[in-house]
Amino acid sequence: MKILVLNAGSSSQKSCLYSIDDRLPNEPPEPMWEAAIDWAHHPGFAEIKVKTATEELTEEIEVKSRLEIMAHLLSMLWQGKTAVLNHPTDIDVVGHRVVQGGQEYSQPVQIDQTVKATIDRLSTLAPNHNPANLEGIEAIEQFLGTEIPQIAVFDTAFHRQIPDAAAIYPVPYAWVDQGIRRYGFHGISHQYCAERAAHLLQRNLEDLRLIVCHLGNGCSLSAIAQGHSIDTTMGFTPLDGLMMGTRSGSVDPGILIHLMRQEGYSVDLLDRELNRESGLKGISGVSADLRQVMKAIADNNSQAQLALDIYIHRLRAYIGAMLASLGGVDALIFTAGVGENSAIVRSLACESFGFLGLKLDAHKNENRPVDQDIATTDSTVRVLVIHTQEDWAIAQECYRLRAKHVSLHEKQS
Secondary structure (H helix, E strand, O other): OEEEEEEEOOOEEEEEEEEOOOOOOOOOOOOOEEEEEEEEEEOOEEEEEEEEOOOEEEEEEEOOOHHHHHHHHHHOOOOOOOOOOOOHHHOOEEEEEEOOOOOOOOOOEEOOHHHHHHHHHHHHOOOOOHHHHHHHHHHHHHHHOOOOOEEEEEOOHHHOOOOHHHHOOOOOHHHHHOOOOOOOOOHHHHHHHHHHHHHHHOOOHHHOEEEEEEEOOOEEEEEEEOOEEEEEOOOOOOOOOOOOOOOOOOOOHHHHHHHHHHOOOOHHHHHHHHHHOOHHHHHHOOOOOHHHHHHHHHOOOHHHHHHHHHHHHHHHHHHHHHHHHHOOOOEEEEEHHHHHHOHHHHHHHHHOOHHHOOOEOHHHHHOOOOOEEOEOOOOOOEEEEOOOOHHHHHHHHHHHHHHHHHHHHHHHO
C-alpha cells in the first residue's frame, strides 16, 4: 500500500510517501520520498526540498498560486529525478494532519463533503491551521482526482477522552455550550510516543502511566493512563500551558483585561504579543530558538538566563500537575526539537523528581539518545527520549482504516 502523508500549514508543508506491504512493521521505516515547502523562506517565492533514497533536490519557485506550487510538488512523485512512482494512481490513500477536530472527531475518518465542511466550520477554533489543512485536501482532489481516498487524522482526537473535570474551564456554563473547553493539541505526537514507549519498554501500553513532554517551538504535556490521554496542558487553543518558543503559555487573564483597559491594547495586538512575541523570545530578547538562548547564557546574558529559568520552572510545575492526575508515573518521555536534543532541559526537568526515585544517567543523557531509556538501571521511573514521527503515525492510521474498510467490503461481498 502506497500512503502519501500531507502535513499542510500556513507557512510550510511537509509530505512523505510510505510503502507498506501486507502488515505494519514493528520499527518506523524510512519514507520512500519526502518533501517540504517553505512558504516564508523568501517573500514571493517558495523553497521546495525533495529527498529520496538516491536524490536530494532544492529549488526556489515564484509563487503565483499556492495550489500551483503544491501541484508542482506532487508531480515530482512521478516526474523528473525524484520520481518514485510510475503514475499518480499508484497512490492508494492520502493522509492529512488536521489540527482541530472539535468535539466531532475522536478517531481518524475518511474525508467526504461533510468532513470537509466540518473542518471548515472548525476553522474558527484554529484559524492558522484548519484552512491550510483544508487547502491540502482540496489540492489532492484537484490534482490527483477524487477516486483516491483521503483520511483526516486529527491532532485533537487523542485528547477527546479527557474527563470533563480536566477539560471544562470554571467559567459560566453557557460558554461550555458554545464549545469552549480544553481540546489539547499535539495529539498525534503524544499517541505515537506512548505507543513507542510501550514497545521500547516491552510493556503493555494499557499497564503504563506516562507523561509525554512534547517540547518544540510549541510545547505541551500529556498524562496517559491505560493508553488514553487523561490530561494535557494545551487548552482551547495551543496558547495555553507551558512557556514556548514565541507563545506565552498560561497567563493571568486579568493581565489581558488590564492591558485592554489601561493601555488600549486591541484584540489583534494581544494576539500577536502572546502568540509571536512572548515565550523564550519575549523574555530573552534574543530568540525563540533555545540553542541561541543557551549561547546568550554562555555570554552572561541575564535575560536569557531568566528565560531558561522560567521555562524549566513551568515545565517542572506542569509535570507535577500531570503526575497528580495520574497518581504516579512509570515513564517520563521527552520528544520534539527541544525534548529530543536538549540534554540540559531534560536534566534540569528531572532534577526535581528525585524524590520519586527518578535517577538520570548523565552519560546517556548527554550522548544524543534516540528512542532510548536514559534513566539509571535502579531508577524507579524510566526516562525515555523518543524521536516523534507524526507522519509515520498518520500513515499507520491510514493503513489501519483502509485495511478495515477492505476487510468489511470483502465480508459484504
